[in-house]
Amino acid sequence: MAVIESIHLTKIYDEGPVKVRAVNDVSLKIEEGEFAAIVGPSGSGKTTLLNIIGGLDHPTSGKVLINGNDISELSENQLIDFRLHNIGFIFQAYNLIPVLTARENVSFVMLLQKRPKAEREKRTEELLKEVGLLDRINNRPSELSGGQQQRVAVARALASRPKFVLADEPTANLDSKSTANLLDIMARLNHEENMTFIFSTHDSRVIERARRVITLEDGHIVSDVQQTPHT
Amino acid sequence: MLSLIAWKNIWRNKVRSLIVMTSIVLGIWAGTFIMSFSWGMTSQYVNLAIKQEISHIQIHQPDYKKDKNIKFVIPEAESLLSEIKKVKEVKAVSARTLVNGMASSATTGIGVNIEGVDPVSENTVTGMKENVIEGDYFETIKHNPLIIGQKLANKLKVKVRNKVVLTFQDESGNITAGAFRVAGIYKTRNSTFDELNVFTQKEDLNRLLGVHDGDAHEIAVLLNNNNDLPVVMKKLTAKFPKLKVESWEEIAPDLKFVIGSFEQTMYLFITIILLALAFGIVNIMLMAVLERVRELGMxxxxxxxxxxxxxxxxxxxxxxxxxxxxxxxxxxYGTIHYFGIHGIDLSAFSQGLSSYGMDSTVRTSLPAGLYAEILLMVFVASILAAIYPSIKAIKLRPVEAIRKI
Known part of the structure; x- marks a missing residue:
């Protein structure tokens, strides 16, 4: 069974006399352990598609099935709970909680899940070690570089043991070295933990590392290809 | 963790948080201090009235309350005093003979309340001896001594040792008069009281009235603590079922009204202050929410x-x-404590204040319970003020708040 399945997904933004069809009849399946990139020019519908898959936005029509469950029918409060237990998010602008340390940021999601303290502490340290930030565990975001903040964001996304991770242009604000470093970490986690990653990006460095590239144009899927990633 | 984040969030913008906290501190300080000023003034006024004029409890012959005829005396009142003194909450007790009359000097005559008292026991109740500013308190003049207020002395144009004639009706209804000599001139903080009340020895007045020596019209009871009033009222009412035992609240409902209106004004005042603070809090918290839209969305x-x-x-x-x-x-509390000891000098307005029976030095005070009430009201106001910004926060749609994931 596919981890994510979208069926004839359409999203229309009704802005006065103009109706914008951001996502237009998109059907796709993402299997467990995929490392997929959704690419396309600005305005092609990448972010809208990711928002709907992530349960942040409702489709105008069509369905999103996560592990066979239709999330389009969930209420806003149910969706919040669903996201907490099923989806890891990585944002373009990192979006860490500025008043918390790296440790607290990673641990926070597990706290929302009401995980025991010992488990939270163990997993937080494991994840920060994975992303190479164990020595910065007590630093606040303002004391970390952009690349380091995004690595904390990756650790946070994985902390809840999600079924998949959605990353919206995760390298947009990073330099080449940080981008390469971040992609190495995510590729390793994908390989070692079989974690499913879906990116929206138009960064060629990310596209090169993806094993599947889905191209959107004007809300349509215009190509969906498997490829051998560059290492 | 939630409480930790909330705690850290308030220090995210230190200047803003300090400004709002300073405004709350100053608002509470100013509001509480003004309340303590009013409370101090009111309680001083009430305590002064209790101490100098009405005492905590008064006992009369029931008919005397309806018709202040001098024949309605408490028989053998003196013998009741020792019984009342046995009540442990009672501090002092005094029997008085009362009659309305005219005080005349060589120049003029003025209507007065004449009180016949036992100097020693009356002093334990009212502390009148301390108020004597000229002459003495029933010490040197033995025959028909009279203590009068300074304001009355000025109006009658009499000094110590001058003669004053008191004219009144005796028990038989006949007009009688007695020549008294001014033994002392007193001055209380209530100039109206000073003008209206003269004191003489009870035995002298009773003789002129034709009332038995041990009889009196009024027994004044002073308590150690006003909080004991209900208990003592119960005890005395049971002890003297044929007499009318009244608390100061019944005797002077105007005083009770003063306290009641003070409490209402006080709550209105603190509500206005808290309302202003609440709007300040709403504004600050709304700012805090709106500048964290993206984070809240995340x-x-x-x-x-x-x-x-x-x-x-x-x-x-x-x-x-x-x-x-x-x-x-x-x-x-610190400010109230300081001015509670040193007082606030309003002597510039002393003439006006004394005509209302008020002291020209106001000592601030506030019952401990009111501090707790104010604190509770502050917490309630801040919680109410937080509702709107909190609703604003939860109405955010994450997809719009973060714009994109």
């Missing part, structure tokens, strides 16, 4: 429920008042 995106977000914003506001509320009250 929190909802990663799975923080709306009730938790609501609670977090409420907690942030509560922390602000938790710090500043007690601080404001502590500052107020």
């Amino acid at each position: 929190l909802m995106a990663i799975g923080m429920s709306k009730p938790r977000i609501f609670f977090m914003i409420m907690l942030e506001t509560f922390y602000l008042s938790l710090i500043s509320g007690p601080l404001g009250l502590a500052l107020a």
